[in-house]
Amino acid sequence: MENHAPRHDARAAGTHGAVEREHGATAGRGTESGAARPKGGRRLPATVVWPVIAALGFGCYTIWIDHTGGASGGHAALLGLIAAVVTGALGLTLVHFQSTMITDTRALAYGALFGSSMGWLYNLSGPSVLKSSAWGLVMGAVMFVVSLYIFRSQRVREPHGRHRPRHMNRTPHGAH
Known part of the structure; x- marks a missing residue:
């Protein structure tokens, strides 16, 4: 194997997770000049x-x-x-x-917040309270379905893991 000396401005292959300096990334806390990130610059x-x-x-x-x-x-x-x-x-x-929160409760909370907000805005524009309530219920239901789909499709990020494991028609080894 050849042992290549690293160049100061060299780029490594992008698939290995190396830092590319011309894109503004830094390798660690300190940069080459020794300056660290300022304490007041928290995101x-x-x-x-x-x-x-x-x-x-x-x-x-x-x-x-x-x-x-x-x-x-x-x-x-x-x-x-x-x-x-x-x-x-x-x-x-x-x-x-x-x-x-469990997944369904979390989706319901997002739907309730969004639906009540949209119903209130619709009421502010002039229609009756009944029409505004119906609009809020429809928008809340749409948000519930969308957020439930997002939360269930990204189970890795869910705080409680899988909501319902897919173990259908399995019997324990001793129960035949």
Whole structure:
């Protein structure tokens, strides 16, 4: 075997998990210049970022719908702020406790949060409470089915493992 000397700017094959320097990746905590990542430069986890982004989007959409419906700018902004804070708190709570829920309960919680939010937004745009409730139920049911499909298809990430193991028509060795 030949023993090749590593070059300073060389790239390794991408299938071996090597670091490619021209893409900005670093091999460890310290870089070649010896500088470490600053302590204040911590990233927020995705379990915090995505509910906050969703809440901000929900608040902005609430402002737009309320202002389009004829409310003043201040009233629409206050309603949007309240909507963003409430849905953000509920979303962060749901994401925080989702690892303690079984799959069906988790999907039901996502469906309930999404359905009630969409029903409330639909009611804000003008239709009756009955129509808005029906719309919220439909959207909640759709979210329940979609999230249940996602949670069941990615069983590796599920906190409790497989929901229902596929052991059909198996009898114990002693029971014939």
